[in-house]
Amino acid sequence: MAHAENEVFIRRNTRDVYDFLANGLNNPLWRPGVTQVRLASGPASGVGAVYSQRMAGPGGRSIDGDYQINVAEPGVRLGFDVVAGPARPTGSFALSGHDAGTTVSFSLTLEPKGLMKLMGPMVTKAMQAEVAQLENLKRVLEQDS
Template sequence: MPEISVDVHIGRSVTEVYDFLSDARNLPLWFSGVDTVAEGSEPAGPGVTHVYRFPGRHRDQVLQCVAYVPGEHLVFRGDRMWNALGAQTPMYSFTLSARPRGTLLRLTVQARLTGALTLLAPVVAMAWRRDLPRDVRRLGERLGAPHCHVISAPRRVRLPISASAPAAAPTTVPPAFAPPAPPRPQLRPEPRPEARPAPRPEPRPASVPAAKERAPRSAA
């Protein structure tokens, strides 16, 4: 799932920026990920759906607000879109925080890919890396702050691991505040008993033949 983020400083208050972003009808005015949004009377909020078109497609899709924290966080998720290679589901996230001279906005785009489209994840990520800096500058112009400052573009890129590549073995990284592990006791091998040479057999005395009995001498 490619994921791209960009941080931008806009010289407008958090309320002004959030009110503009929460109205999905404003997305086509500056955001390259949305082509058109149909007019609707529903106010912004969680669960509210909008009919929109993704760039390059001619069928209407549903864009739903799945997260809504006024002045802080906003997430829109598009319908799953199918083609001959697979499917993709786009998600657009906006996180805001107040700054002394305006608002810090973090725009994150995610694209969940299935099928053969996963092989095109680097191409999708490359397109968002190219378009997001332009989009946030166009947003600043729409809000009357043309000198918005792009802090990082992109903030991070995360790509899926190819199914054909062998999965790397999981590694466990201890946190920085964890105490060092105690050293393992080194076990010394038990000394083996020295091999003693087998005792040599004592030499047996040679057998002495018995003395022949002398025949008695005959008397002269």
């Protein structure tokens, strides 16, 4: 199993951070690999919402990275499953409020199947790069406060 996680402290309240994360249309603002995103179906920011994404892939190719929200606990937790693309991890954001802001934990887990098992180290490295983007989230949200 491949797993990656990261944590960052953001000087914003939990509800602001949650609302920003739950709205998939914000992804290009903090995840530079996302080139296009739209709400494909379901309730915006709620359980069942599917966001269709195009992402910069290997060799300059564009790849799918659609995901569906499977957990939506405002101000506390947001979970999702990637439903299209070469890798289909499960991810979650856990939020913990403090007087001065919010601690955000971002984790991704993937159970590789087939040929993906042979690419384990590369998949783990890509997932680590994805969770490291929490630093971008921090920068974007703190500059707006």
